[in-house]
Amino acid sequence: MMKKSIAYLGPPGTNTEQAALKYDPEAHLIPFPSVAAVASAVDTGIAAEGVVPIENSLEGSVNDTLDLLIHESRLLICRELVLDIENHLLVRPGTSAAGLKVIYSHPQALAQSRRFIERCYPRAHVVAALSTAAAVEEMMTSTEPAAAVGNSRAAELYGAQVLARNIQDRSPNVTRFVVLAPEDHPSTGRDKTSLAFTFADDRPGLLHEVLGEFARHSINLAKIESRPSKEALGRDVFLIDLEGHREDRLISGVLERVKASTSFFKVMGSYPKYEVPS
Amino acid sequence: MMKKSIAYLGPPGTNTEQAALKYDPEAHLIPFPSVAAVASAVDTGIAAEGVVPIENSLEGSVNDTLDLLIHESRLLICRELVLDIENHLLVRPGTSAAGLKVIYSHPQALAQSRRFIERCYPRAHVVAALSTAAAVEEMMTSTEPAAAVGNSRAAELYGAQVLARNIQDRSPNVTRFVVLAPEDHPSTGRDKTSLAFTFADDRPGLLHEVLGEFARHSINLAKIESRPSKEALGRDVFLIDLEGHREDRLISGVLERVKASTSFFKVMGSYPKYEVPS
Secondary structure (H helix, E strand, C coil): CCCCEEEEECCCCCHHHHHHHHHCCCCEEEEECCHHHHHHHHHCCCCCEEEEEEECCCCCCHHHHHHHHHHHCCCEEEEEEEEEECCEEEECCCCCCCCCCEEEECHHHHHHCHHHHHHHCCCCEEEECCCHHHHHHHHHCCCCCEEEEECHHHHHHHCCEEEECCCCCCCCEEEEEEEEECCCCCCCCCEEEEEEEECCCCCCCHHHHHHHHHHHCCCCEEEEEEEECCCCCCCEEEEEEEECCCCCHHHHHHHHHHHHCCCEEEEEEEEECCCCCC | CCCCEEEEECCCCCHHHHHHHHHCCCCEEEEECCHHHHHHHHHCCCCCEEEEEEECCCCCCHHHHHHHHHHHCCCEEEEEEEEEECCEEEECCCCCCCCCCEEEECHHHHHHCHHHHHHHCCCCEEEECCCHHHHHHHHHCCCCCEEEEECHHHHHHHCCEEEECCCCCCCCEEEEEEEEECCCCCCCCCEEEEEEEECCCCCCCHHHHHHHHHHHCCCCEEEEEEEECCCCCCCEEEEEEEECCCCCHHHHHHHHHHHHCCCEEEEEEEEECCCCCC
8 A cells, every 4th residue: 555645844853744753653754845845745746745834833934834824825724733842952872961062953942942051061162053953964973072952853863862851941842733735624523723814904893793703603712813914014814723613514604704704714724623642 | 421221132233133223223232142131131220121023033032022021021012113124145245146155044034035045046055053143244254155144234244245135035024023121101192002811711702802892992903812821731822912002091991891801911011003114
């Protein structure tokens, strides 16, 4: 049997790859260099699905993902994945903790580990990399005693050793990823639906009226966000995740009424609500 | 007369420095390495005010700024600043466009200029830096024919020359900064107020009720966002920017009523609405 191909925002060792592996450990994973390239791979059939970050990502492509879903692509969200991002201090096997001269990572992973680095390696030279995965790769070939801040997948992939675990300044960083596909997911009874819409004018109360539709039917909102639209400065795009499936009778009726009060309306997909594995 | 001291998220040449310069060209600007350090500088009186990014920043500290304002600091927002972030291709004066071997920048600035770089310099080696400012500094001392992606302030500061303007793939990136101070701004008649609040439970419709208070009084919302709270996974913090000043009679009455329906409520400041200079 052919393995399913899944495109993801690479290179190998990124947090997105970790999310894709967790989602389908059996799949054939193909790295792509940008969110747009992941979407193209799915559009052209190179991959059946694509995994990209959508919230709170180090990899800095969340705006790309939202722009793609709102404006550019017909792909839908068929799954959401939630990952605790853990930053470890990785070294070449056998490197001693004392005497590290250089620490490599993505600037945001470095910023998140600032207190640890200042406390333990105040004299280390901090060097930026394009991703935490690239940092681990560079560290492995460095000519100096070096470490990298990265995840355990990158450690495994590049043969690095974990010198210190969870060195980020705060509790783990939860990042949300989505799986994009030509179709979203059938109703499971425990679903979420992601919407994007715009009003024709900025009259106060329009959002309140829309939320009233949801409230009257006891539809819970998992997320709400307003984003400045690309086209007209000041006309916001509202992003809402609600609990329920777009094909559920109650939801589909409410969505019809909401759509009628908007100037732009898009369902970005319905998919099973992520459940923390027990 | 003593110049006013303003702390900002450095190093010199960052977009935050550009925002601070635009805000007060006469001030004595002091760079700090993190949002928390900027806040401490204001708290301890080293600086009268502090400038930090709050939305859509390359410098990746937006979460730090929001956490600080919501949970950690008593400082208030006294101003908002909006800046078009422009990425230019910068070189050492006299460097020819042909034959560039290396391009330095912050990973997100590189990602934003990907199409330009692929089209014009498909064979250049792309190297990450901790900030666009650090990239320009590294480029200036590189032993190879090199360029950096950075802003015009960094070009000025490090003596670089602009080889190509506005190389980002999309129209300019608008980033929002805030000025933090012990007090917010007196009412001007054209103000905004930033709020953060949480409900005691996740009952559908609570947000709708709050927005109803605003809608009934024709108070316009400039922004709404829900963020997962740090403490209890799933209990959201709502961030709202509304038009008006917290001391305006209408607004202060509405805020009292909203506060009564929340379990956590904080006014993060009232400040003049940013107007695009004409």
